[in-house]
Amino acid sequence: MNLYDYLYVDLDKAISLYSQLTGGVVELKETQSEKSITSDNKRNYDFKVFKHDAGGTTQDKDQDKTTIKPHHALLQELEAELLSSGYLLDLDGLDGDKTLKDPELRATLKNALCIKCTGRIVIEDYERMKKIGKDFPDIVKLINRSHADSLKDNPEYQAIEQQIKELENTTGDRNKKSKAKQKAKELREGLDNLVSSSTAVDAVPQWILDGMRTWIDAFLPNITNIRVYPFKDQNDEHIFGHLDSENFTINDPTAFHFTYGSFPTEEFTILGIVTSVPLNEEESFSPLEEFEKDELEDFESVESAFRGMFRGFDGMEAMVRTCRYPRVLVHPILVYRHTSPNKALQRTSR
16 A cells, blocks of 8 residues: 655645546545524523523424545545546556657647646745845845855964054054054955955845846746656656645645755656647637738727737746646646555564
8 A cells, every 4th residue: 555645735626526526525434513403482581691491492403414535535536536537647657658749648638637647846936936035135145244254264364364463563663663554454455355255155136136026926926836757868848837835735835845845856746637738839829810800890909909918928928837848737636755665664563
């Protein structure tokens, strides 16, 4: 039996698909609640301290049963149902050397509801990037200040400092003291220039950091991408999609990145609904073709102008959506790591 470490679960979508496939969630765990309805045929006197009922009382009970399938069993059975019913293409089960560039495979994907694959993953949290960009100038100052203080502990630096002190404490006639003071000044300027020019991290111009935040707010607000690479030698081929922050099993993004990182060392599996399979050729569908005629009615001109504005932004959105051949875009339902029992780790009870 495999054990699963679920990184991400879109439970609402999973329940929706499972219900469609099976006709409902079968009973494995039951909770029961009881409702009591009281009807009176006399006046009811309700006080703060006590309650007095005058007359007879009848009571009816209504039991409500809610059946819930355990989380992990539901998800594993959903995969089995999708596969056995012909709605899921599992890339891990492909025969031969087929990859996402294979025309037959892409044709199959266009007629498949879901895709599943396993590989190395990359997590791209744009809100986290924006937060780091905001704090980056202060981080650079901290690192460079630390580097400067370390430089001052260098024996050569300390030797020059000592030489400066000796020059500043020179005694004798005015001419000798003046020359010593000038020499100390030159050495001090040299040390200061050395510290200021010797930085561990170069600062990024503020306009770039501000522009990055503006770009994220305009095109990538609250976006966290996942990219899964199913083929080791085909790094231009991957399955990717947007992860809703509410569906992570670790809700705190800082804790998640500390635990897994943006580039986990282990392989993970993704199961998602196929949303886009780009062609290896120019898109032939043109939604504005109806307006390509010599004369337009007034209402057509207005509609064409407004709809053209949306199409005008397509190029900019394509730069951030990055849905192009041979990639495949999905709506992620599950992201997890699964492991089989390791006989070397098994211990018999004594």
